[in-house]
Amino acid sequence: MKSTDVIVIGGGPAGCASAILLAESGKRVVLFDRARFPRDKVCGEFISPAADDLLTELNVLTQIESCSPLRLGGVAISAYGGPEVLCPYPAQAGCREPVTSLSFERLQLDQIFIDRAKAVGVEVMEEHHVYDLTLENGQVTGVKVRDPEKHEFEMEAPLVIDAGGRNAISLRKFKLRKDEKGNHKIALAAHWQEARFAQKFCYMHISRPGYSGMSPTAGGGANVVLVVDHRVIKGKNLDEAYRDILMSNARRRKFLKDARPREKVRAIDSLAFRVEPLPVGGLMLVGDAMGFIDPFTGEGIYLALRSARLAVDSALKAFTLGDFTRRVLAEYEDRRHREFNKKFILCRALQFLIANRFLCKKTVSLLERRRDLADALVGVIGDYLPPGKVVSSAFLIKLVMGFFDAEGKGMLSEGCGQNRTPELKQTPASTDIQELE
Numbered sequence: 001m002k003s004t005d006v007i008v009i010g011g012g013p014a015g016c017a018s019a020i021l022l023a024e025s026g027k028r029v030v031l032f033d034r035a036r037f038p039r040d041k042v043c044g045e046f047i048s049p050a051a052d053d054l055l056t057e058l059n060v061l062t063q064i065e066s067c068s069p070l071r072l073g074g075v076a077i078s079a080y081g082g083p084e085v086l087c088p089y090p091a092q093a094g095c096r097e098p099v100t101s102l103s104f105e106r107l108q109l110d111q112i113f114i115d116r117a118k119a120v121g122v123e124v125m126e127e128h129h130v131y132d133l134t135l136e137n138g139q140v141t142g143v144k145v146r147d148p149e150k151h152e153f154e155m156e157a158p159l160v161i162d163a164g165g166r167n168a169i170s171l172r173k174f175k176l177r178k179d180e181k182g183n184h185k186i187a188l189a190a191h192w193q194e195a196r197f198a199q200k201f202c203y204m205h206i207s208r209p210g211y212s213g214m215s216p217t218a219g220g221g222a223n224v225v226l227v228v229d230h231r232v233i234k235g236k237n238l239d240e241a242y243r244d245i246l247m248s249n250a251r252r253r254k255f256l257k258d259a260r261p262r263e264k265v266r267a268i269d270s271l272a273f274r275v276e277p278l279p280v281g282g283l284m285l286v287g288d289a290m291g292f293i294d295p296f297t298g299e300g301i302y303l304a305l306r307s308a309r310l311a312v313d314s315a316l317k318a319f320t321l322g323d324f325t326r327r328v329l330a331e332y333e334d335r336r337h338r339e340f341n342k343k344f345i346l347c348r349a350l351q352f353l354i355a356n357r358f359l360c361k362k363t364v365s366l367l368e369r370r371r372d373l374a375d376a377l378v379g380v381i382g383d384y385l386p387p388g389k390v391v392s393s394a395f396l397i398k399l400v401m402g403f404f405d406a407e408g409k410g411m412l413s414e415g416c417g418q419n420r421t422p423e424l425k426q427t428p429a430s431t432d433i434q435e436l437e
């Protein structure tokens with residue numbers, strides 16, 4: 001039976017990042033993906049500013065930049081027909097360059113990752129489906145694979161990294177995936193052409209029956225993701241329902257009225273889930289395989305890359321010790337939990353807010369007046385400010401006091417008020433905006 005040092009399942013951002021870092025550390029790495037690249041993936045394709053450092057470390061940023069991706073200057077948010085509030089990324093301490101996020105197609109991004117993995121010596125086996133894991137004495141010892149000709153074979157390694165995404169084989173084998181109760185969400189996504197945006201920002205529009213994220217892309221296009229309760233579109237033609245719901249919001253209509261989707265809409269359902277702790281050694285989960293939050297804040301790619309970085313640190317320790325038991329590998333899970341837990345709490349709080357019309361409108365209008373709060377939130381969403389800046393009692397107190405301020409008490413206002421998109425300076429009531437709510 002063939003053996004290697006590390007087997008990686010999945011060639012998305014998490015799998016490739018893990019494979020690249022391990023191969024660069026001298027490990028023999030075999031990466032299996034059931035797809036043939038270039039392969040596409042439903043995604044908002046908006047990459048957090050903090051990912052730049054990781055992309056640089058992986059030696060792929062120059063290649064990405066050579067494809068002339070769009071750089072976005074922040075996030076614009078509107079809630080339930082309220083004003084569209086522009087939240088530019090705040091400056092990063094010690095950095096003179098303006099902070100930006102990338103808008104870049106997954107088709108290209110994931111191909112660049114795969115090419116880099118091959119370049120550093122990873123044995124990449126496309127169209128190879130890992131259909132099971134092998135186990136011995138409570139340790140994963142390798143994988144069972146089906147090749148493109150449907151031949152089956154096994155490979156062994158002291159360490160398997162499962163980066164198979166939302167439907168990773170480990171989640172099914174060990175029944176680790178816990179879907180959030182009552183979550184009936186479905187995401188509908190397509191690339192558009194001829195979209196016209198006021199600014200190079202990521203636009204989040206919250207209204208009934210769902211929210212959308214739109215990122216301008218290079219060449220005048222846009223990536224438009226709509227998240228709704230799947231019961232809203234049951235029995236309907238997906239392309240028509242997607243278009244109708246998008247166009248029912250005047251702010252989206254403004255950008256998309258002369259645009260058209262350049263492909264059929266793609267759907268992905270049951271978004272958020274969490275993952276139980278692994279019951280075995282010899283195995284690590286990275287990227288979406290470790291849990292998924294609804295994509296409102298668009299940080300999945302950053303989390304995938306960062307979790308790979310943390311996993312590789314622990315994997316290298318395990319190699320030094322020659323010990324791949326849970327005891328050693330669990331260090332990665334602890335670090336991952338410590339680093340991401342507050343961010344996950346924030347994401348859940350935002351999902352709660354989105355669903356609550358009154359609080360959501362109040363919060364967005366507060367962000368318009370309180371630049372300090374908007375800066376903290378956008379910096380945390382962009383993954384370059386620590387989540388504790390927002391997931392804290394101090395922030396909550398400022399938020400609540402800000403609500404009182406909104407009633408005209410003038411307690412804390414710094415009178416920012418300059419964040420509106422220029423064209424939308426009139427009060428919403430004075431525009432042609434008719435929200436479906």
Ligand SMILES: Cc1cc2nc3c(=O)[nH]c(=O)nc-3n(C[C@H](O)[C@H](O)[C@H](O)COP(=O)(O)OP(=O)(O)OC[C@H]3O[C@@H](n4cnc5c(N)ncnc54)[C@H](O)[C@@H]3O)c2cc1C
Pocket residue numbers: 009010011012013014015032033034035041042043044045046047048128129130131163164165166167168169187188189225268286287288289295298299300301302304
């Ligand atoms: C609607 C939507 C919008 C999103 N928008 C954004 C956004 O704007 N910004 C952002 O940062 N994130 C976004 N995300 C999240 C982002 O797409 C994911 O977090 C990211 O792709 C995770 O990367 P990954 O490497 O863990 O998994 P994936 O990218 O899913 O890669 C998994 C790979 O594993 C392979 N695989 C799986 N199982 C097997 C197997 N058994 N054998 C062999 N191969 C296998 C698959 O073929 C695939 O190539 C969005 C997600 C959704 C659903």
